[in-house]
Amino acid sequence: DNKYYVSASYRRDGSSRFAPGHRWGNFWSVGAAWDIKSESFMDAVDQVDLLKIKLSYGAQGNDNLLTSGGALNYHPWADQYTLSENNGGFATTRSYKGNEDITWETSYNLNGGLDFSLFGERFGGTIEGYWRRTEDMLYYKPVAPSLGYSYLPVNVGSISNAGVEIELNGDVISTKNVTWNIYANLSYNKNKILKLDDALGGEWISGSYIYREGENINQFYIREYAGVDPETGAALWWKEQEKVQKDENGDPVLDDKKQPIIVKDENGNPVMETVTTEKWSEATQYAQGDLLPKVYGGFGTTLNVYGVDLSVACAYQLGGKIYDNAYASLMHSGYSSAGKNWHADILNSWTPENTNTDVPRVNTADQYTTSVSDRFLISSNYLSLQNITLGYTLPSKVSKKIRIEKLRVYAVADNV
Numbered sequence: 001d002n003k004y005y006v007s008a009s010y011r012r013d014g015s016s017r018f019a020p021g022h023r024w025g026n027f028w029s030v031g032a033a034w035d036i037k038s039e040s041f042m043d044a045v046d047q048v049d050l051l052k053i054k055l056s057y058g059a060q061g062n063d064n065l066l067t068s069g070g071a072l073n074y075h076p077w078a079d080q081y082t083l084s085e086n087n088g089g090f091a092t093t094r095s096y097k098g099n100e101d102i103t104w105e106t107s108y109n110l111n112g113g114l115d116f117s118l119f120g121e122r123f124g125g126t127i128e129g130y131w132r133r134t135e136d137m138l139y140y141k142p143v144a145p146s147l148g149y150s151y152l153p154v155n156v157g158s159i160s161n162a163g164v165e166i167e168l169n170g171d172v173i174s175t176k177n178v179t180w181n182i183y184a185n186l187s188y189n190k191n192k193i194l195k196l197d198d199a200l201g202g203e204w205i206s207g208s209y210i211y212r213e214g215e216n217i218n219q220f221y222i223r224e225y226a227g228v229d230p231e232t233g234a235a236l237w238w239k240e241q242e243k244v245q246k247d248e249n250g251d252p253v254l255d256d257k258k259q260p261i262i263v264k265d266e267n268g269n270p271v272m273e274t275v276t277t278e279k280w281s282e283a284t285q286y287a288q289g290d291l292l293p294k295v296y297g298g299f300g301t302t303l304n305v306y307g308v309d310l311s312v313a314c315a316y317q318l319g320g321k322i323y324d325n326a327y328a329s330l331m332h333s334g335y336s337s338a339g340k341n342w343h344a345d346i347l348n349s350w351t352p353e354n355t356n357t358d359v360p361r362v363n364t365a366d367q368y369t370t371s372v373s374d375r376f377l378i379s380s381n382y383l384s385l386q387n388i389t390l391g392y393t394l395p396s397k398v399s400k401k402i403r404i405e406k407l408r409v410y411a412v413a414d415n416v
Contacts, residue, residue, distance in 0.1 A: 005033040007056075015063040015104070019077040022103035029058025029109075050117035050124065062105040065138045065153055067096070076153045077102055097149035105155065107134045125168035132161045133194070141197065142206070156197045159217060163189035177306050184299035191216050191292060205285075208372055216290040220323070223283040225375035226276045233350030233361030235369050236276040237283035243273040280368035293380060294319030300387075307395060309410075313387040322380040323372075334364040385416040 010028045033054040036042060042051070065076045073096075080096035110131045117124035136155035143152050169183035193213050196204055202213040210221035226236040244260040245253040252260040263271045277283055300313035330343035349359040360369050370376070391410030399407045 001038060003035050003038045005031075005035075005054075007031045009058070013061055013063075013104075017063045017065065017074060017076055018103050019100040022077075022101065025061045025104035025106070027059045027061050027106075029056060031056030031058075047118055048116070049119075049121050050115060052115045053113070054115070055112045057108070057110045060107045060109065062107065062138065065102070065140075094148070097147075097152055099153045102138065102153050102155055103136065105134065105136050105138045107132055122174060123168075123170035125166065127167075128165045130161075130163055130165075134159050134161075154197070158194040160192050160194055161189055163187065179302075179304045181302045182299075183301070184297065186295050186297040188295050189292065191218065193217055210287050212287070215287075216292060218291045220288040220291060220321075220374075220377065221285050222288060222377070223280065223371075223373040224286050225373045227358050228350050228360050229276075229278065230350075230355040233355075233363075234278045235280075235360040235366065236278060237280055237373060238274055238286075239277040239282055240272050240274050240284045242270040280371045280373075283373075286374075288321065288374060288377060291321045291380075292319075293317045298386075307393045309389070309391045309393070311387070311389045312385070315382075315384045315386050317380060317382050320380040321377050324376045324378050327378075328370045328376040331359070331370055333360065333362055333366040333369040335367045335369070338364075386414065388413045388416055 008028070008030045010026075012024060012026050014024045016023070031054070033052055036051040036053065037048055042048060065073055067073045076096075076098060077100050078098040079094055080098065081092040082095045084091050084093065111128065112130075113126060113128035115124075115126050135158040137157055137159065139154055139156045140151040141154045141156060142150065165185070165187045167183075167185040169181065171179065171181050173180040193211055193215060196202060196211060196213055204211045205221055208220055208222050210219050211217060212219075224238045226238045228234070229236055243263040245263055247253055255261050265271055274284075296315075296317040298313065298315040300311065302311040303309065327343060330341065331346060332340060332342070345359060346362065348354070348357050350357050350361040360366065389410060389412050391408050394404075394407040394409075396406065399405065
C-alpha cells in the first residue's frame, strides 16, 4: 500500500590499482522508509500532507589514489620506473615506490531523515542526520629520503564525520494573484580523527598543519603573532623556552660550566616560559583549533504580485577561520616586493610618531614580516547576497493578442 519501503544492495568490486591479493572489496547497503501519513490513524490529521521517516546504512569503497602531482595513479601498488637512453644503452630509474599491501578505503555511512509537508503543502521540508566513518584511508606516508624514496602509499587510520542538514520552505501568502515563499537551509558537520598510524603516536605535524587523534582534521599549526616592538617597530612572535634563574639585575645565573641554570619543577622537569622574539624562525608553532565553520547554508524569498516577481537569494557561513593570503601579500614590508601595492592598513604601520599600533614598520630588510602566523588567520563568517531578480510577466490575454504565448521582462544582479 505504498507505506513501507525496503531496499538492499550488494556489490563486489575489483580494482587493478591494488595487488592481486588485495584487489577485491565487498560493499553493501540496506535502507528502509515508512510513510506514516498513509497509515489509517493519520486520516483524521488533516493538517499533515506528508510525513515520512527513512534510515539507511551501508559501506562504500574508494580506490582513488593520486600521484604526488595530483594525477591518477593506475598502479599505485607497484614500483614504477622511468626509462632513459645513455650512450646508446638504456637505464631505468625508480620514480615511484609502490606497496603491495594497500587495499580499498572503506566508508561506513548511517543516514536518517524526516520528510514532511503541512497545511495543504503550505509548509514543508526535510531534516536529515548522518554519521560517516572512513577506515583504511589511502594516503602517501612521508618516509626518510635515505630509503631512496620520500613517500609510500599506505592504508592509515580512520576519521568520522557527523552532521545535520535542514531544509525548510513555506508559502506565507498563496492566492491567485499574490504568492510569497520563504526558504532556508542549514548544514552542520563535525569532523574528527579517530586513529592515525601507530608509528605517529597519536599526532602528526606536516608543514603548517597538525593532525591529532580526537581532534579535527583541518587545523593549522602556525606561529602566533605578538604585535609590534614599540621601541623599534619590529614584528614580534611568541616563543616558548626553558626558564633560567636570574639575579637581582635580571641577568642569567651561570653554573660552573658557564651555562645558564634552568629552573625546574618538583619533578625535575624544566619550567617553560613564554617570551617574544623578533626571529620568526625561532617562534613556537601552536595548534589553532577547528577551522571548519559551525554552520553554513542559504536562505531567500520569492514574491509574485499580479505578474511582478521579485526573488532574493543569500548564502551564509558562521564559525571557522580562514588564512587570508591576499591580505598578507598586501601588507608586505617592501622586502623583494618593490613596486607592489599595499593595503590601506599599511598607513597605520609603526613609525617613531606612531608607536601604538599592531602593524610593523615598513623596512625592506624585514624578510619575515608577513610570514605565516595567526596574524592573517581571520574569521570565515560571511553573509552573501548572491542574487536579486526582478521581473514582469505580461498578462496572457495581452500577449496572445500579439501571438506570443508568454512574455517576461526581467533584470538580474549576481554577487551583489
